[in-house]
Amino acid sequence: MTRIFEPFQYGFMIEALLVAALIGAVCAVLSCYLVLEGWSLMGDAISHAVLPGIVLAYIVGAPLALGAFLSGLVCAGSTGWIKTHSRVKEDTVMGIVFTGLFALGLVMFSRVQTDVHLNHILFGSLLGIERSDMIQATVTASIALCVMLALRKDLLLYCFDQNHAKVVGMNTTFLHYLLLSVLSATIVAALQAVGIILTVAMLITPGCIAYLISDRFDRMLLIAVISAVFSALVGTYVSYFLDGATGSCIVLTQALLFVLAMVLAPKHGLLAARRIARASPVTVDLP
């Protein structure tokens, strides 16, 4: 019995749980928009593209997070520009831009001697996180969460119908870059705390789970946040006993939830689909 509560005796475990939950919540909110906007892999792209910014910031002695943030924005911005100015599809452009930046980062990285561990950035570990990084991550995540929640309706309209958003006088360019900036900032904060794999996964899966379960955006936000926080807690907790990579445990918990949602979701789940198919002929109550 005591073994079950063992993890909670350690301060670092509690802190890790809280940080994971907070970052999970922000990423979950973002993931809802990304899924709807068709930008699911933007998280993947930006989290790779931060590398040259980090190395450059290291060379000139600026804060690494700042470099990472700017470099992420460059990735998102140039993807948008190239897409509108050429006939290459958006996902292809994204692939080219982020790998180009990542490669540039690698080349620069192999030229400078740093004490920053690439592994540390890419596979950051929740349990080995430094105090200052943790505070930074917490602050960034909290600000991002507030911004997203305050502007959630504007961003929703932006994703749903940009033209209408413009016609009612909203500044869509601002919203576009706001979304990308919040995304970049969150990724930078999350990378240091939880590493790249978990960041990418947290920016996709919760939104998809929620999208499978609900047809209303506000409920979708709620479900995404709950599932993210839940898997952050369970994953961290399990990893303590398994003594395995924390980030991976969280991702796998999320994946499990996704599979459950895929099978059991009330309307869009596999079982529901089968039930509907069996109950044919379908009677629809449209007049």
Place this chain on the structure above:
Amino acid sequence: MIEYLLSPFHYDLMLKAMFVSAMIGGVCACLSCFVTLKGWSLMGDALSHAVVPGVSLAYMLGLPFALGAFVSGILAALCMGFIKSRTRIREDAVIGIVFTTFFAAGVLMISLYPSNIKLNTIVFGNILGIAAGDIWQMLIISSVTMLVVALKWRDLLLHSFDPNQARAIGLNVGVLHVTLLTLLAATAVAALQAVGACLVVAMLVTPGATAYLLTDRFGRMMIIAMVMGVLTSLIGAYVSFFVNASTGGCIVVLQTAVFLTALMLAPKHGVIASWLKGRASVTALMTGVPGEPVPSGAVMR
């Protein structure tokens, strides 16, 4: 000076690295044409990350590295296909979910059963540390891939362009789909050791996209992409000797630079050409060459 420029060729290691890069670069470029046209750009990324659990499992069981990687890549592709066909989630999100899950499983396995596989090798590749056996493996994969493409490129092209039409004329679309996926997975596995998971996607996307900017014919597109793939890989590996930096990184930076150049300068689809064309037609209109504008309210006869 000449002596200095030729110095990389004195090292067996460098010769080997350049040979391997060129081979991988060529094969990836060949597939990249289909990948860009089919809109599968992130599939390369996904497959190359999804191989990790297979690799670690293969090591645990003492099986060949490539086999485990390949099986796990195909499994990931099947999962994606299943989820995509059964749910309302968009393809990009499905790809993201599946590959992060696979990658996470792999990392977890490595963290639970530490072995002598280095995650770094998978993620960043290590072209200078490639063993002779690996080279043979790559040679075989590359030759088979090239052979299949050479024999079946028309079918694969039609499949990428219009699967329904392909089905209508009696091609087996399922088989073509799996073939393309298999080739992609196999190539990703081969390229993995050379340039690493993160950069495989570049080699599987950039040459095709560059060629797509330069020409409207598929045949030419394939040739341009392959020439570019081979040349950038050779030069990238060569340059990396001098700047003493990651080989994969150099190759991909070079490829991106070529893409950006094509983006600006391409004769028909380049940014500058389009801009000039727009300006030219606007000036032509202003001086009143084609189509006379009608005063409002009037009816043109």
Place this chain on the structure above:
Amino acid sequence: MDHIAQGIDLVVQDVTVAYNNGHVALHDASFSLNPGTICALVGVNGSGKSTLFKAIMGFVRPVRGTVRIAGDPVKAAHKKNWVAYVPQSEDVDWSFPVSVWDVVLMGRYGYMNFLRIPGAQDKRLAMESLERVKMTEFKDRQIGELSGGQKKRVFLARALAQQGRIILLDEPFTGVDFKTEGAIIALLRELRDDGHIILVSTHNLGTVPEFCDQVVMINRTVLAFGPTETTFTEENLALAFGGALRHLRLDHTDVPGAERNELVVLTDDEGALVVGAGGRLERRKARNDDQKAGSEP
């Protein structure tokens, strides 16, 4: 306030639009509309109808020329919520997790505060708009769970809730049956009588003379513009569509009162336009007869 709004007019002058790929989709397009009119925008595929809409909505910046709404540039007009727009069905992601009610409320965003919390006024107007298009009972449906005509009506309700003075509809009749078409047309007529400017792009040539007061014919520029009676003629249509129209000239007609035994059927892809002898537009008469017949019992 309202009497000022009544005076809103739309002036499109010498508008030339070039896309990023260097293609000039529209050049030197000029026309102007006064309040209280329904204007049709007709032309072949790729003639620049959607491009003209984009220019009026300010999504593309003309390389030359101006669009002015009550003398203001479009940006300023947007701030005043003067322009409302009903998107083409293909442009909407129908699986998006929003309900009918959410969509109609989106029409009010321009009037709401920073957090977009709807006030009593917003809710009342949204409700009234829903009633006006007879969609109240579907208020809580997800937008994908509606029929084609119902979807159209939801977006029309959004435009109503927005209280825009200029309403742009991009191909509102595709995938809509005869009855819903009639309902939408009736609604548009009401809006016209309230002093709105309504600009409709359509391939449904047959309905144009039925409800449009004015016509703009375009093919990369404005070919003809004016009242339907004088502008929407066989010759102009032939000019705008070239060989793209199905053109049937029948030697005999059953239309009563036709002076010569000759009937011309012009059709793009949907409703056919029937031109009797002397350029008389037959379909309008037919529809009005239908409606009378329908309302009698």
